[in-house]
Structure formats: structure tokens, C-alpha cells
Amino acid sequence: MFLYRARCIRTFCLTNKIFLSTINKHIRIITSQPNRGKKSDCTQNISLLFQPVLVKPTPDDINVGAELTTTLRKTDLLKLLNSFIQVKEVIKLSTEYGLDNYLRKEAFNSFRRYCVEIESLPVDLHVVISDILQGAGNITDIFPYFMKHAKDIFPHLECLDDLKKISDLRTPANWYPVARTITRKIIFHAGPTNSGKTYHALERFMVAKSGVYCGPLKLLAAEVFNKCNSYGTPCDLITGEERKYATSDKNFSKHISCTVEMMALNVPCEVAVIDEIQSIKDFQRGWAWTRALLGVPANEVHLCGEAAAIDLVKSLCLTTGESVEVRKYNRLTELEVQNTALRSLNHIQRGDCIVCFSKNDIYTVSRNLEEKNIEVAVIYGSLPPGTKLAQAAKFNDIHHPCKVLVATDAIGMGLNLHIRRIIFYSLIKPAVNDRGEREMNTISVSSALQIAGRAGRYGTQWGKGYVTTFKPEDLLTLKNLLSKTPDIISQAGLHPTADQIELYAYHLPKTPLSNLMDIFVSLCTVDDSMYFICNVDDLKFLADMIEHVPLPIRDRYIFCCAPINRKIPLICTTFLRFARQYSKNEAITFDWICLHINWPLSPPKTLIDLIQREAVFDVLDLYLWLSVVLKSK
Numbered sequence: 001m002f003l004y005r006a007r008c009i010r011t012f013c014l015t016n017k018i019f020l021s022t023i024n025k026h027i028r029i030i031t032s033q034p035n036r037g038k039k040s041d042c043t044q045n046i047s048l049l050f051q052p053v054l055v056k057p058t059p060d061d062i063n064v065g066a067e068l069t070t071t072l073r074k075t076d077l078l079k080l081l082n083s084f085i086q087v088k089e090v091i092k093l094s095t096e097y098g099l100d101n102y103l104r105k106e107a108f109n110s111f112r113r114y115c116v117e118i119e120s121l122p123v124d125l126h127v128v129i130s131d132i133l134q135g136a137g138n139i140t141d142i143f144p145y146f147m148k149h150a151k152d153i154f155p156h157l158e159c160l161d162d163l164k165k166i167s168d169l170r171t172p173a174n175w176y177p178v179a180r181t182i183t184r185k186i187i188f189h190a191g192p193t194n195s196g197k198t199y200h201a202l203e204r205f206m207v208a209k210s211g212v213y214c215g216p217l218k219l220l221a222a223e224v225f226n227k228c229n230s231y232g233t234p235c236d237l238i239t240g241e242e243r244k245y246a247t248s249d250k251n252f253s254k255h256i257s258c259t260v261e262m263m264a265l266n267v268p269c270e271v272a273v274i275d276e277i278q279s280i281k282d283f284q285r286g287w288a289w290t291r292a293l294l295g296v297p298a299n300e301v302h303l304c305g306e307a308a309a310i311d312l313v314k315s316l317c318l319t320t321g322e323s324v325e326v327r328k329y330n331r332l333t334e335l336e337v338q339n340t341a342l343r344s345l346n347h348i349q350r351g352d353c354i355v356c357f358s359k360n361d362i363y364t365v366s367r368n369l370e371e372k373n374i375e376v377a378v379i380y381g382s383l384p385p386g387t388k389l390a391q392a393a394k395f396n397d398i399h400h401p402c403k404v405l406v407a408t409d410a411i412g413m414g415l416n417l418h419i420r421r422i423i424f425y426s427l428i429k430p431a432v433n434d435r436g437e438r439e440m441n442t443i444s445v446s447s448a449l450q451i452a453g454r455a456g457r458y459g460t461q462w463g464k465g466y467v468t469t470f471k472p473e474d475l476l477t478l479k480n481l482l483s484k485t486p487d488i489i490s491q492a493g494l495h496p497t498a499d500q501i502e503l504y505a506y507h508l509p510k511t512p513l514s515n516l517m518d519i520f521v522s523l524c525t526v527d528d529s530m531y532f533i534c535n536v537d538d539l540k541f542l543a544d545m546i547e548h549v550p551l552p553i554r555d556r557y558i559f560c561c562a563p564i565n566r567k568i569p570l571i572c573t574t575f576l577r578f579a580r581q582y583s584k585n586e587a588i589t590f591d592w593i594c595l596h597i598n599w600p601l602s603p604p605k606t607l608i609d610l611i612q613r614e615a616v617f618d619v620l621d622l623y624l625w626l627s628v629v630l631k632s633k
Helices: 002-030 076-086 087-098 101-117 121-135 139-153 155-164 197-207 218-230 277-281 286-295 307-318 359-371 385-396 445-454 472-482 499-508 513-523 536-543 553-560 567-584 591-596 607-631
Strands: 186-191 213-216 236-240 255-259 269-274 296-303 324-328 334-337 354-355 375-380 406-407 422-423 427-432 437-441 464-469 492-494 531-532
Touching: 076 101, 076 121, 076 139, 087 101, 087 139, 087 472, 121 139, 139 155, 155 499, 186 197, 186 531, 197 213, 197 269, 197 296, 213 218, 218 255, 218 567, 269 286, 269 334, 277 286, 277 296, 277 307, 277 492, 286 492, 296 307, 307 324, 307 499, 359 375, 359 406, 359 499, 375 385, 385 406, 422 445, 445 472, 445 591, 464 472, 472 531, 499 513, 499 553, 513 536, 513 553, 536 553, 536 567, 553 567, 553 607, 567 591, 567 607, 591 607
Parallel strands: 186 296, 186 324, 213 255, 213 269, 236 255, 269 296, 334 464, 354 406, 354 422, 375 406, 422 464, 492 531
Antiparallel strands: 427 437
């Protein structure tokens, strides 16, 4: 009897202690001010990104006070819980604590399942529910237990405010402390293609004590690297795949030519040149130009590009406390739009460049020209840089029999080509819209002007440029495009950094990288009067591919930033092999690569063979890129 009484007293004290604690917690919630909890601005779409975590009973979930309470019938419990979730106060409180309609339903279904299926409820919850069923409590007393369960299955609720702070992108200028310590002079060289804007910026770059050139393409960076060194200004080359030094002893030069993504943010210099600044609007890579503009630590920053970006650049520089000097240039040679289309390849002339927007068209046109015994140079995006330069040199050589160039819009920037006439084989080009969807559209005004402007380059044997179409029905459309000015650029691209994603992963350690990216994009706060979030579909695709590979979050992020064509199976499978090999801390040697790409390769005999060889080059390019960025992480 003594032992039984002692047990009852102990149980009663424990039960009342927990019960009082629960009541106090409930009072604090009910009597709190409306602004006590920060109201979540999550939307239905954001909520869909969160997957509930399975909550299982623990050994501590024992019904210690069962002998002091009535037994709960499942039917009564279900009726009570179903009524609870419909109470207006519960819905309001749930919203204030970050549960919108979707999350509240998910959390309630899990909570109801937990209450019904568990063998015995925790004592404090058992007491509360028992009191409510007997008329001694209010149905809202269940809310603290419901909210605790919701936080167990949706861990982000505990750190929602922290996640929003991490993804606050309204003041990206503050991300670059080194640049903010310098009062920079910003000079915008604005003008069309072949106006000399980049020439004037590079003149200042080459006479400066130190400098960095940021270009959109490896070929442009290589062209500036070669030009500087030939003019006596030692300059290094840095791209995602290689590093070249101006001197044989591999000492660092004070001038660097690089692709825009590879620009260093912690190396101050006298002059920086950021080329093709209008690319700041690009849905895939625009973030790199935003980063370069806001973050380059240079005394003078020279921007080269279309006048359409002037207003945006001025607005961005207001956030850094800097003003912009604009220098405008006109085209140096005349450009004439012809009144007749080419119609037939029989009318081709020396110095002509036929621009195609698909690889099939490239092959069709070049094959038809070769059948007419016309030697052709071919340039398109997936060709290796060395091959592009060799094809360009063949076309530019006035003593070479090659007189025609067949190319994609890759010629729009980055190659010094001696073109007399641009011929648009088509005006339809595959593109990616702002939602990441691929579609076929007429080329933009900006693209038409950029490509057409390559004809009649100043300093070549052609003192005047011409432009026309292959098909007569396209000619009027081309004239209309070239008569317009590019749309004013109103927004610059942003992209989550590795540091921000690492912080997200710290708060949500069990969340896959692909889902982290979705959550970040959905929760981020952006000043949409000046910025937009760049498309992250490619990164998410690669993240899903290597989700099962054990990698630290930063390494995983770096791997997923790799610039690869996800449509080519060989590249994707090799990418996965690279990740697996790296995760095991095993060397990826040249012999290892040769084994997986069947090296050495025989010369291509068919179109399929050629595409396969291009894929192999992309694999080697990927290997070089990973070797550079992982080494410098």
C-alpha cells in the first residue's frame, strides 16, 4: 500500500507540473500581441518545397498518468481533432507561426495520425485532451502540442526568420567589402558593334600599372591576352579551364585577362574592363556581370556595351555611392541592308558569312557549299577554342582559297573576323525564357544588331559592310529588327552564393541541394526594380544527379556549377563518375579519363562521329574546369 501511494503522489506531481507548464505556455500564446510572431509571407508554391519529416514515438512517450485520467476513445479523439483544426484562432495562430494552408494541412494530418496511432499519448497531452472532452478545457489548449509536432516534421519553421535573413538579396553591393573601401571611377563606353568602344577601354587597360579584363567568352579573354603580350604589356590568362602566364617562370603578372565568372574579388587593381555589360540581363549568366560591376576592386572601372544598359548601370552605382561617366561612340564603317535576299548558294561571294541558329543548318549549308567546290570555314559554339581560332585564321587569310564562313551567333562577340557580308540563313532561334523554358523565337533586336554589325569591320580589307537574308520572306523582318534600338535593360541578374547555400544547409541539414535551391529562390527577397534571380535549373539538374554521392555541401555546390551541356549523355555520365571518384578521395588521372572516353579516338567519318568527338572534348573541358575551381575553393 505504501509503495502504491508513493507512486500515485509521484505521478500526480509530475502530471501537474507538466500540465501547469502547458497552461502557462498556452496563456503566453493566446495573450501575446498580434505582432509578436513575425507573419510569414510564404506562398503555396514555397510550401510545396518542404517535405514533412517522419516523427516516430520515443521511449519517453509513455502514459505515466493513465490511472488519473479517463481512457480516450479513438472516435472522440478524432472528432475533437477535426474540430480543432477548423477553429479560427488556430488557423490565425498557425499562420503567424509560419504555417500557410498547405503546411497546416500537412502538419495536422501528421499530428492526427500521430495521436490516433500511438499506443499511449504523452501524459500532458493526454490530460489536456481528457479535460477538453469532459468540458474542463478549451479546444485551443491543443495548439502548443500541435505546433511542437509541426516544428518536428517541418524543421524550417524553427529557423524561418534566419533563412529569410540569409536570402535577403536587396543590397548586393554590401557583399563586396573590398570594393566598397575604394571610391571607384565608373566609365561606360556605349556604342554598337564596330564602334571602337572596347578598343578605347583596352588602351587605358594596357597602360595602367595593373588591371583585369573580364570577357564573356574564353576566345575574347584569349584575344586580349595575346594582344596585351604582343604590345609589351605582360598579361596572364585565367578561364575556368586553364591558366597561362606571360612569363616562362610562371610569375604572376599585374594584368589579367579572364572570363567574367573567374574575376577575383580580393585583388585590387588600377583599371578593370568589363566587356559586353548588356549581358547583365542574361537569365543564365547575368549574375556574373552584376558581381563584376558591384565587386571589382579597381580605381577605374570601364564598362563596354550597348547603350540600353546605361540607366540600369547608373541605378546600380547609386547603391554603391558612385557616379557613371558615359562616353558614346558611333559605328566606324557603313553598314547597308541589301534589298534582295541571297536565295541560292550559287550567289555566294568572297567574304560572306552565313549565320545559322542550329547545328543541322550548319552541316547542311557547309556540305552544300563543299559540293560546289567552295572551301568553307565553320565556327559554332561547341567547337574547341583552338579549332575556332584556326577556322577564323583560315577565313581571314586573303591568300587562302577559303572565302566563305558558316557560323552560329557565336561570332556575335569574341572573334576578329574579316566579314564583308552577313547572311541570315534563318531568323528563328531556340531560346530559354525567364521561366527556364525552351522555345523557338525570332532573334532579338540586340542579337540582330550584334551579329549584323560584324560585317565591314574597321581595319579590314572591307571598308563597308552588308547584311541580308537567305530567304526572301525574312528580309522585311530583318530590316524591321535592324531599324530598332535594343530594349532598355531594367534588371540585373543575381544568384545564390556558395556561402549562402552552406548556411541554408546548416539550418536544413537533411534537405537535398536541389530543394535548398528551390527554397532559397522562393524565400529570397529581391529589389525587383533592379534585380532578378537567374535560372537555376541546370544546377538543380546536376544536384539531383549526384544527390546520392557523399560530398560536402560546398564541393557539391561547386560540382553543380559546372558549365556542361546536360543534353549530352556522355558528359552527364562522366560528370557523375567524376563526382563519385572525388568523393572517395581517389585521383582522377589522365589514364583514368582515357579509359572512360575510349582514348585515343579515330578521325570522325560521319556526323554522329563528329558529335561524339565534340562530347569528348567537353568531357576534357569539364575535367580542366573542376581541376581549377576545386583547387582554388
